Amino acid sequence: MILSSNKTAASAAVLFVAPHGKVFVQNNILAPQRSPIPLPTLEQGLVAMKFKYVVYKLTFPNGKIYIGKDIGGAGHSIRYFGSWNNALVEQDFTKEQLSDFSIRKEIIYESDDKQEVSQKESDLIVLYRSNEESIGYNQTHRRRK
Known part of the structure; x- marks a missing residue:
């Protein structure tokens, strides 16, 4: 599910919410500086979602x-x-x-x-x-x- 989208001239970011509730950012764009926890990239999320x-x-x-x-x-x-x-x-x-x-x-x-x-x-x-x-x-x- 796409949570939100933000496009500027310099960059584009799309936030995704995975079924288990984690939020991912496409294109290696992290959350704004005021966010205390950086969001993982989509690529990192795929690894984080893996089951043992x-x-x-x-x-x-x-x-x-x-x-x-x-x-x-x-x-x-x-x-x-x-x-x-x-x-x-x-x-x-x-x-x-x-x-x-x-x-x-x-x-x-x-x-x-x-x-x-x-x-x-x-x-x-x-x-x-x-x-x-x-x-x-x-x-x-x-x-x-």
């Missing part, structure tokens, strides 16, 4: 969910959507439904500790019951039939 290791919840168009974790590299990658079973998901949708398909991704837990995230993922799979076929696509922690 996370547990996320995917919600598919049919309402089923998948709980997963991202503990790779230096932290969570927005491109990572887990290792759910494609065939299992695809069987629940028609070809037409799959041609216009959106998945919602929510970060539901974050930590600097990979082991803590791994344990929390297991706890949340059980809590959300995403391991039950009628609720989700997680294959771990399934009850034996």
Whole structure:
């Protein structure tokens, strides 16, 4: 969301408010001198917004969910959507439904500790019951039939 815009002959600044409430300034223009806290640049904001290791919840168009974790590299990658079973998901949708398909991704837990995230993922799979076929696509922690 653009909060405000200020253009002069010498410079231009655009303030952005990120979803989590931080304010960013485009083009490396800082807040006026009277501001006690300088605002980060947009580039700095992208780094500041990065998550460490996370547990996320995917919600598919049919309402089923998948709980997963991202503990790779230096932290969570927005491109990572887990290792759910494609065939299992695809069987629940028609070809037409799959041609216009959106998945919602929510970060539901974050930590600097990979082991803590791994344990929390297991706890949340059980809590959300995403391991039950009628609720989700997680294959771990399934009850034996």
